[in-house]
Amino acid sequence: DSGVTQTPKHLITATGQRVTLRCSPRSGDLSVYWYQQSLDQGLQFLIHYYNGEERAKGNILERFSAQQFPDLHSELNLSSLELGDSALYFCASSVGGLAGGVDTQYFGPGTRLTVL
Amino acid sequence: EDKVVQSPLSLVVHEGDTVTLNCSYEVTNFRSLLWYKQEKKAPTFLFMLTSSGIEKKSGRLSSILDKKELFSILNITATQTGDSAVYLCAVRAGGTSYGKLTFGQGTILTVHP
Numbered sequence: 001d002s003g004v005t006q007t008p009k010h011l012i013t014a015t016g017q018r019v020t021l022r023c024s025p026r027s028g029d030l031s032v033y034w035y036q037q038s039l040d041q042g043l044q045f046l047i048h049y050y051n052g053e054e055r056a057k058g059n060i061l062e063r064f065s066a067q068q069f070p071d072l073h074s075e076l077n078l079s080s081l082e083l084g085d086s087a088l089y090f091c092a093s094s095v096g097g098l099a100g101g102v103d104t105q106y107f108g109p110g111t112r113l114t115v116l
Numbered sequence: 117e118d119k120v121v122q123s124p125l126s127l128v129v130h131e132g133d134t135v136t137l138n139c140s141y142e143v144t145n146f147r148s149l150l151w152y153k154q155e156k157k158a159p160t161f162l163f164m165l166t167s168s169g170i171e172k173k174s175g176r177l178s179s180i181l182d183k184k185e186l187f188s189i190l191n192i193t194a195t196q197t198g199d200s201a202v203y204l205c206a207v208r209a210g211g212t213s214y215g216k217l218t219f220g221q222g223t224i225l226t227v228h229p
Contacts (some may be wrong), residue, residue, distance in 0.1 A: 033216075042220075044219075045217060055215050090158060096215075102166055105217060106161060107158040107159045109157050110157055110158055
């Protein structure tokens, strides 16, 4: 158990809908990262937040957005869902800050999203 | 664009064998290289390497980084069926994208009894 929690574990929804995935980082970690894992693309970085502020964006679609709240939990919002959005979505956390680049990212159990 | 290539893509061995997994990378402003093991769900952290030539060890697993030749290897000795998993290599750059991990495709390791 990495100490990173994600809810829900599974989500099944229809095309065009909107969903919210939730992540709570390990105690003491200020950085939260979101990744998408699909069979054809592997693990892809989406976005990074540090202490409530967006720090870096990867291949995140405009239909997707995220935020990190004052209690450090984070939410990833996916809207106008398409079949191709079906994937495993992982959240990871790390200490962040001055340790940036050499702090370990620990992954949560993931949310499996299925879009029908 | 940052790039990580792992080889082989898959490997089938028998218990007791020793395996070597390879990871080569191209990244601007390298900060660290990480190895993860992924079984059914979340990637589990194995090692982080930042300095060239220093071996990290944990039980039967060990890893080393060569920053000059831009690669890393992960060795597993006396393999067990529980080592069957996907092994992922990822690199971390500095600068404005320091939060991002760029992953390789992974090596699928299957250990038969």
